[in-house]
Amino acid sequence: MKNPLSRTDETLSGAGRLSDQLMNxxxxxxxxxxxxxxDTLDRAEDKVRNLRGNIDPxxxxLASQAQKLARQSLDMASEASERAQRSMHRYADATTRYVANEPVKSVLIAAAVGAAVALMVASSLRHRDGH
Known part of the structure; x- marks a missing residue:
């Protein structure tokens, strides 16, 4: 039969080995x-780099397209302005020709328009003053 101390030593030794194994x-x-x-963080970092690389282009x-649209808008506005100026010149030329060809009618039309404007102004002043 074994000595009880020897058994305790064996148990303690076994417990120590088990404890070491558990720690390991x-x-x-x-x-x-x-x-x-x-490894997960490295992969995530790689994905962030890839996304950043995809986002920058x-x-x-998008910035290039915005500049292109702005340029097109400016060109369209410029063309519209040029068309408006050409139309105004055509109307001014037509008016000048009409006045040159029909001076009496032009004076009568101008007088009638002036009288109508004067009546409208006088009427609005009367209404504003409460008369």
């Missing part, structure tokens, strides 16, 4: 978890 297992688990976390493309 826990350390390995922590190391594995740390490695997986680092997209922003450049």
């Amino acid at each position: 297992g826990a350390e390995k688990a922590v190391d594995n978890t740390r490695a997986m976390a680092n 997209l922003v450049d493309k």
Whole structure:
């Protein structure tokens, strides 16, 4: 029969070995978890870099399109202004020709328009003053 102290020593020794094994297992688990976390972070960082690389050209493309639209808008506004100026010149030329060809009618028309404007102004002044 074995000595009870010897059994206790064996039990303590076995418990120590089990404790060491558990500690080693826990350390390995922590190391594995740390490695997986680092790997996941590295992959996430790579994805962020890829996204940033994809976004920069997209922003450049959008800015380029905005500049193109602004340029087109300015060109359209310029063309509209030129058309309006040409129309005004045509109307001014037609009016000048009419006045030159029909001076008496032109004076009568101008007098009638002037009288109508004067009546409208006088009427609005009377209404504003409360008369």
